Amino acid sequence: MQKTLCQNCILQSDSAIKLIKNQLNDLTDHCSQVEFKPGEIIFKENAISTNVVYLKRGLVKIHTDNFSKDRILRLTKAPSYLCLPGVLGDSINRFSATTIEPTLACFIDIHVFKKFILENGDFAYQIILALSQNEIKSFQVSLNLAQKQANGRVADALLYFAREIYNSLVFLLPFSRQELGDWMGISRESVSRILGEFHSAHIIYQNGKEITILNEELLEQISQKG
Amino acid sequence: MQKTLCQNCILQSDSAIKLIKNQLNDLTDHCSQVEFKPGEIIFKENAISTNVVYLKRGLVKIHTDNFSKDRILRLTKAPSYLCLPGVLGDSINRFSATTIEPTLACFIDIHVFKKFILENGDFAYQIILALSQNEIKSFQVSLNLAQKQANGRVADALLYFAREIYNSLVFLLPFSRQELGDWMGISRESVSRILGEFHSAHIIYQNGKEITILNEELLEQISQKG
DNA sequence: GTGGTCATGTGATACATATCACAAATATCG
DNA sequence: CGATATTTGTGATATGTATCACATGACCAC
Incomplete structure (x- = not known):
């Protein structure tokens, strides 16, 4: 059943398209899919995580309540990877992710994800492009807030x-x-x-x-x- | 002479360490090094660029004067890649980069850079880690500015x-x-x-x-x- | 229905910061 | 060295936004 799942993902994700056949099998073995209702927490800041989250459907807010007050940092709309950074640098989530619309999320084992990057340059390049675009958006957010x-x-x-x-x-x-x-x-x-x-x-x-x-x-x- | 240059780079850059021998030769052939005095412009927003800039030494500000007033977005200290995003997504720089201390910068042909990512997973992974860390920093900047x-x-x-x-x-x-x-x-x-x-x-x-x-x-x- | 909780609107006030105006200090350059 | 431009400090004022206080309205449980 999961095998068909990851095949479907291909249609939605630039990065997944670049995965070659035996990598797709890996993905199928180390990927689990979860359905969220609005307002449910996908992950919490300061929690340890060993997964990369890929959003298949829905809308999610990245936020933090570090300073007693909730602060929303960004919205992420599917299809897209959800805030890789916290997961990659170290395994502690720096921010929380909460759904604001019904959401379908795919949890991919971080070691498998890393293996894909190391083995598949096309995949890595797609991820780098996505991160680059995020960075430009972050700059624009900074501009807006500061000015x-x-x-x-x-x-x-x-x-x-x-x-x-x-x-x-x-x-x-x-x-x-x-x-x-x-x-x-x-x-x-x-x-x-x-x-x-x-x-x-x-x-x-x-x-x-x-x-x-x-x-x-x-x-x-x-x-x-x- | 440039050959020794790129070999030296290895000592400073995590990403470069991962480049294998024949890639280093490529780099040597498609890399030029420029010395900047403080206040000099490395690149200007809206200009077309076909290079990735790697900072070997110095300090640079990323800024924009889109709205008649200059706005500084970030400082980047060597050793580090300088603001990949504008270069990768499309070839137009979204922001300007100006040195604020004497700086030594390496210009790498974007096609060579892309080739490294595609061919060398370790290199790609280092770039992804760096971008991830940038993203977390951007979030913190947003928090500071908004709050x-x-x-x-x-x-x-x-x-x-x-x-x-x-x-x-x-x-x-x-x-x-x-x-x-x-x-x-x-x-x-x-x-x-x-x-x-x-x-x-x-x-x-x-x-x-x-x-x-x-x-x-x-x-x-x-x-x-x- | 009734009572309770939560989200929203709105006025009065307090506070932080921009803006303006100008003086003083410092750097730049012939 | 002196003349000019640039940077910096500081007071008075204007403006924008937070905060407080309270009223209204929507939604939910029982």
């Missing part, structure tokens, strides 16, 4: 959901106002106020978690100007 | 120089107050004021660009509390 003020960050977040996650100007916000604030580094109340302003100015329509972007161009300008 | 207020960020910056760059509590700041502000996302004036406060409180001694950390523990606390 923009609250309304620019909220505009950013809305455009991110519309463009990167849902591919639609109409979507259901998977976050509470609190979580949105934790993500963008602003307070719950400010998020409320800013969304309210956007609503009044007909830039968006909001009804609870239901969001419609009415004036994408203006929102983009607000995001740019900060 | 800490100005004095915490300045404390952070001072500890960073002392610990990561100079390995000494006494050092010469390679940045102007303006640059420090550009890096931590605060204004030049605030940097001045905060350094002044630290000085008055005997947490540091400052005399122009000359900095001495007098109370590392307290500085650490300020950094933690934000």
Whole structure:
């Protein structure tokens, strides 16, 4: 049964495509698949992990509550590897991963994963490309946080959901106002106020978690100007 | 002459160690070494690049002036690869790199670099480890920027120089107050004021660009509390 | 239904930091 | 060496956002 599983993975993952036949057998033997409901924890920071997690389906937040307050660092949408770094450097997770939509995750033994990298240059190259792109995104996040003020960050977040996650100007916000604030580094109340302003100015329509972007161009300008 | 060069590189770079003999010859043929004075530009954002840059010696800032104002994203200290991402994904540099201390940089043809990854799993694995560590650092930078207020960020910056760059509590700041502000996302004036406060409180001694950390523990606390 | 919990909106206030304006110190260069 | 530009410090003010306090609304258990 698992054999078919990993074959299916091929269709979704650039990296998996590069795996050659006997590596796929290895994968099948050292890979287990788990279904998560929204809000479930995939792994916790400071826990030891010996797996690389590959997301087949769903949406996950990487976060930390090191400083008593929860801070959301990034969203990761399937299909994609989930935050390799913590697993590779040492075996301790530096951050927590919690699902925010129903998610299907594949746990791959880290030794098998490492073996693939060592044996298969194509696979390694795909991983390196993915990490490189992550790094550029991280830089952009840093820019946003360091430079923009609250309304620019909220505009950013809305455009991110519309463009990167849902591919639609109409979507259901998977976050509470609190979580949105934790993500963008602003307070719950400010998020409320800013969304309210956007609503009044007909830039968006909001009804609870239901969001419609009415004036994408203006929102983009607000995001740019900060 | 270049042959000896690349052999020397081996001593400094984990990745290079993993290169096998005929790959070293390749490297020697497709590698050129350049000396930079402080303040010189290694590459500029939006420029096309067909090289991976490896830093043999020196200190470099990765920055962008996309938004009319200069923003410093990261410092990279030799020995290390300099910001692979922009080069690998596409061939356009997303950010600029400017030296802040005398620097010796090695330009490696990107096709040769890619060939090494494809052919040599050990090399690829080292690159992946390095990128992974970068990612964790990026996360921490995001946390700092989103969560800490100005004095915490300045404390952070001072500890960073002392610990990561100079390995000494006494050092010469390679940045102007303006640059420090550009890096931590605060204004030049605030940097001045905060350094002044630290000085008055005997947490540091400052005399122009000359900095001495007098109370590392307290500085650490300020950094933690934000 | 009722009571309880949690998420949300909104006003008043406090606080941190940017901005502006200018003076002083320092570096740069002919 | 002097003239000019650049960097730095510091006060006054403006602005943005956190925080506090409380009211409202949604959801859930019983």
